[in-house]
Amino acid sequence: GENVEQHPSTLSVQEGDSAVIKCTYSDSASNYFPWYKQELGKRPQLIIDIRSNVGEKKDQRIAVTLNKTAKHFSLHITETQPEDSAVYFCAALNTGGFKTIFGAGTRLFVKA
Amino acid sequence: GAVVSQHPSWVICKSGTSVKIECRSLDFQATTMFWYRQFPKQSLMLMATSNEGSKATYEQGVEKDKFLINHASLTLSTLTVTSAHPEDSSFYICSASKTGKEDEQYFGPGTRLTVT
Numbered sequence: 001g002e003n004v005e006q007h008p009s010t011l012s013v014q015e016g017d018s019a020v021i022k023c024t025y026s027d028s029a030s031n032y033f034p035w036y037k038q039e040l041g042k043r044p045q046l047i048i049d050i051r052s053n054v055g056e057k058k059d060q061r062i063a064v065t066l067n068k069t070a071k072h073f074s075l076h077i078t079e080t081q082p083e084d085s086a087v088y089f090c091a092a093l094n095t096g097g098f099k100t101i102f103g104a105g106t107r108l109f110v111k112a
Numbered sequence: 113g114a115v116v117s118q119h120p121s122w123v124i125c126k127s128g129t130s131v132k133i134e135c136r137s138l139d140f141q142a143t144t145m146f147w148y149r150q151f152p153k154q155s156l157m158l159m160a161t162s163n164e165g166s167k168a169t170y171e172q173g174v175e176k177d178k179f180l181i182n183h184a185s186l187t188l189s190t191l192t193v194t195s196a197h198p199e200d201s202s203f204y205i206c207s208a209s210k211t212g213k214e215d216e217q218y219f220g221p222g223t224r225l226t227v228t
Contacts, residue, residue: 032215034216034217036219041222042221042222043116043205043219043220043221043222044156044205044219045219046216046217046218049216089155089156093215095214095215099158099161100146100158100217101158102155102156102158103155104154104155105153105154105155107153
């Protein structure tokens with residue numbers, strides 16, 4: 001079945017450094033790739049997304065890149081801050097079926 | 113905006129009883145709502161897709177008779193855990209999509225269920 005692999009499972013960076021989280025997906029029909037941030041005990045919040053007709057998207061300190069050929073997409077956070085500490089989930093969706101497959105999550109720690 | 117609420121936020125029940133969880137889209141209509149289960153430090157596992165006015169579509173391995181889903185209106189879906197057992201203890205999260213924009217999901221705050 002469809003699968004999304006996410007790496008690393010845990011990431012620790014120093015405040016101000018960059019963080020990169022990578023995901024690969026198996027369903028070649030996937031065409032929408034959202035990223036969610038989930039703080040402890042809270043709901044996942046959409047932080048950025050990208051559609052298959054775009055290779056890169058940026059929103060302030062957050063950027064996402066997509067390589068459809070390799071079925072690979074990544075989240076880049078620059079100038080990390082302690083409040084960026086959370087669990088980040090990537091996801092892939094075939095908008096024809098509306099079923100979202102989530103990655104296993106990356107626990108990001110930003111040390112002050 | 114796109115606000116989704118869930119009620120209750122937490123519930124403790126005894127083994128064998130049933131628990132109903134509500135998911136509401138407060139400021140938009142949601143033809144499609146999704147129910148997820150999340151174990152500690154794990155990802156979101158899709159349980160079922162709920163479509164207004166029709167039967168829910170359950171994922172493989174999810175018992176439809178145990179997890180009853182009703183989506184009676186464009187703003188409300190309910191999940192009833194029937195004859196709950198301790199292994200049903202988990203964090204249940206719903207999400208809702210705006211009609212016509214079903215790829216973008218807005219999550220509820222979740223419900224923590226503990227079965228004793």
